[in-house]
Amino acid sequence: MKPFRTTIVEISTVTPMRNELTCVREFVRRVDAVMQALSDEYEIIIVDDGSTDGTGELLDELTAAYPHLRPVHLTRNFGQAIATDAGFQQSSGRFVVMLDGDLEQPPEEIPRLIEEARKGFDLVSGRRINRDINTFLRVIPSRMANWLLRRSTGCQVRDMGGMKCLRGDIARELRLRAGQHRFLPALVHLLGGRVTEIPVDAHRRFSGQSHYGISRTFDVFLDVIYFACQTSSKGRPMYSFGRLGLGLSAVTGLLLMLTALAFFSGAATTAWPLLLLTVLGGSSSLAAIVCGVGLELLSESHAGILDRRHLRIASSESVLAEVEASAEPLRRAA
Structure with missing residues (x-):
């Protein structure tokens, strides 16, 4: 070769x-x-x-x-x-x-x-x-x-x-x-x-x-x-799982209010299923947020190990050339 x-x-x-x-x-x-x-x-x-x-x-x-x-x-x-x-x-x-x-x-x-x-x-x-x-x-x-x-x-x-x-x-x-x-x-x-x-x-x-x-x-x-x-x-696991967790939290809050109303009104047959759904929603919300935090930490560690940067910087020569080109009409006007 x-x-x-x-x-x-x-x-x-x-x-x-x-x-x-x-x-x-x-x-x-x-x-x-x-x-x-x-x-x-x-x-x-x-x-x-x-x-x-x-x-x-x-x-x-x-x-x-x-x-x-x-x-x-x-x-x-x-x-x-x-x-x-x-x-x-x-x-x-x-x-x-x-x-x-x-x-x-x-x-x-x-x-x-x-x-x-x-x-x-x-x-x-x-x-x-x-x-x-x-x-x-x-x-x-x-x-x-x-x-x-x-x-x-x-x-x-x-x-x-x-x-x-x-x-x-x-x-x-x-x-x-x-x-x-x-x-x-x-x-x-x-x-x-x-x-x-x-x-x-x-x-x-x-x-x-x-x-x-x-x-x-x-x-x-x-x-x-x-x-x-x-x-x-934007490559942030916390954003995806955090939004999911917040959405589930909102649903859990609504279920909690419906459960309380059902108990106070004496509708036990409706209240118990709602209570189970509330517990499930709260657990899922917490799990989503914990997953987001964990994946965020893993993502940072992975990027650090690879020294990976998700951006590029334009070369100074090209930037200066663009600045000079844009400034030329102003010089002529002056």
């Missing part, structure tokens, strides 16, 4: 692969052809995610014919998100393009993503059109998942799972967790980044069998639900 460059290149492509032996050669050929037309300074990073079919060995062989190819070999199968993050960390590009290795996302769309990113966007997502896939297993679940993500994060990208172009410094800051490769536009949006999307063609898989099945559909929904909960209420 060739050593990685220490200097910054213009464009890096990052692709996780697992058991894609029949796609590797054609994928590298097409990506390299596209990149040669774009820039002299580029690198093609392909992360071998514990392949067992010879994908990694073929990647090493192809480096002789493609000097810009940089294979990265993981010791075992860690999953697409971790493999993608490994590629991000090994990249040195000013722009980083992420795409799959089965050629459903055509490399020929890369120039359009780069062109849009040069307008100042932190992430450009490709919204896949003309997809020839199973409607029940993939299209409907995908639309539902994207709708939930838009509602919970405020990121208006309609297709979170397409090919993407990111600013290199942002890609290397993300530190993806398992499953988060599906939410890159939302992640960048929540960091305050400028996000947009453009339509791109979607092709049929070049060769081999898709790794996407019904079990993965369930995994996607579980990841989306977890991410939605994680990002709701």
